[in-house]
Amino acid sequence: xxxxxxxxxxCGTPAAWAQAPKVFRVAILTNAFSP
Amino acid sequence: MEGKNVTFEARAAQGDTSRLxxxxxxxxxxxxxxxxxxxxxxxxxxxxxxxxxxILFAEVGDPVRLGLVKSLARPGGNITGMANLRPExxxxxxxxxxxxxxxxxRVLVTYDPRQPEDQESVAVARTAAGRLGLMLLERxxxxxxxxxxxxxxxxxxxxxxxxxxxxxxHLNILGRSLxxxxxxxxxTMYPASFWTKVGALASYGPDQxxxxxxxxxxxxxxxxxxxxxxxxxxxxxxxxxSVNLKTAKRLGLKVPPPALNRADRVIE
Numbered sequence: 349x350x351x352x353x354x355x356x357x358x359c360g361t362p363a364a365w366a367q368a369p370k371v372f373r374v375a376i377l378t379n380a381f382s383p
Numbered sequence: 384m385e386g387k388n389v390t391f392e393a394r395a396a397q398g399d400t401s402r403l404x405x406x407x408x409x410x411x412x413x414x415x416x417x418x419x420x421x422x423x424x425x426x427x428x429x430x431x432x433x434x435x436x437x438i439l440f441a442e443v444g445d446p447v448r449l450g451l452v453k454s455l456a457r458p459g460g461n462i463t464g465m466a467n468l469r470p471e472x473x474x475x476x477x478x479x480x481x482x483x484x485x486x487x488x489r490v491l492v493t494y495d496p497r498q499p500e501d502q503e504s505v506a507v508a509r510t511a512a513g514r515l516g517l518m519l520l521e522r523x524x525x526x527x528x529x530x531x532x533x534x535x536x537x538x539x540x541x542x543x544x545x546x547x548x549x550x551x552x553h554l555n556i557l558g559r560s561l562x563x564x565x566x567x568x569x570x571t572m573y574p575a576s577f578w579t580k581v582g583a584l585a586s587y588g589p590d591q592x593x594x595x596x597x598x599x600x601x602x603x604x605x606x607x608x609x610x611x612x613x614x615x616x617x618x619x620x621x622x623x624x625s626v627n628l629k630t631a632k633r634l635g636l637k638v639p640p641p642a643l644n645r646a647d648r649v650i651e
Contacts, residue, residue, distance in 0.1 A: 370388070371389065371390060372388060372416045372417070373392065373413070373417075374417045374602065374606075375391075375413060375419065376391055376392070376393040376419045377393075377394050377396075377403065377407055377418065377419070377421070378394075378420070378425055379398060379399075379400055379403060379422045379425050380421065380422070380551065381395060381398060
């Protein structure tokens with residue numbers, strides 16, 4: 349039980365977890381020189 | 384915001400277009416939500432590498448003529464982006480060069496004949512040069528060292544100049560031309576104001592910062608779920624003419640007031 353509470357405290361509630369914003373991944377290709 | 388809701392994975396070919404296919408395959412293998420390609424060569428390679436992932440391009444002259452999209456209004460497929468009108472702006476660029484340096488008689492244009500947009504830009508420059516009474520010194524090259532004889536033909540004094548028709552680092556035409564122009568006192572006309580800030584005499588072309596903002600808006604729409612085929616290709620919001628008066632002074636040139644009045648940006 350204690351570990352479940354700890355997990356909820358660390359990760360937030362399951363509902364909030366489901367609403368976590370998506371992190372989009374953008375790939376970039378250029379013929380230029382890298383910065 | 385980077386790191387919060389978006390992450391970036393970038394690959395740069397360091398001016399060597401032969402590396403682009405390998406780098407594009409590597410990026411496609413990462414299964415990104417969006418593939419952003421900067422420059423004509425990169426966009427062409429990305430389009431060949433994936434027909435599934437959304438692709439956004441920038442710094443491409445005419446994407447319809449290159450076969451990247453079916454039309455500007457309805458791109459079709461998995462790709463859209465920003466067209467920079469590179470060949471179309473060449474005539475106006477040469478005209479403004481002549482207005483900025485009225486003594487101009489011979490203009491060197493170095494280009495890669497393997498690049499369709501280079502060829503097209505030179506053809507536009509040729510027609511404009513005839514109209515303006517200028518001699519166009521056309522020098523096709525296939526390797527960076529091949530541009531040296533053409534650059535060596537130019538003499539200081541305001542009769543000779545360099546017109547740049549490229550926007551990318553391919554063959555290092557932009558960088559090397561400016562080096563020689565600076566050491567030999569030759570006036571130059573570039574396609575972007577970045578180059579006037581670093582010593583070119585003048586530039587005429589799309590505002591690159593604003594182009595980046597426009598591309599970011601398109602990227603946002605694609606990431607929010609709009610397929611690229613439904614997003615028309617955008618043209619630059621703003622085309623700017625820029626003059627560097629410090630360079631003019633160093634070259635011993637007086638820029639006529641009408642040209643200065645037309646400039647959107649004057650570096651003093």
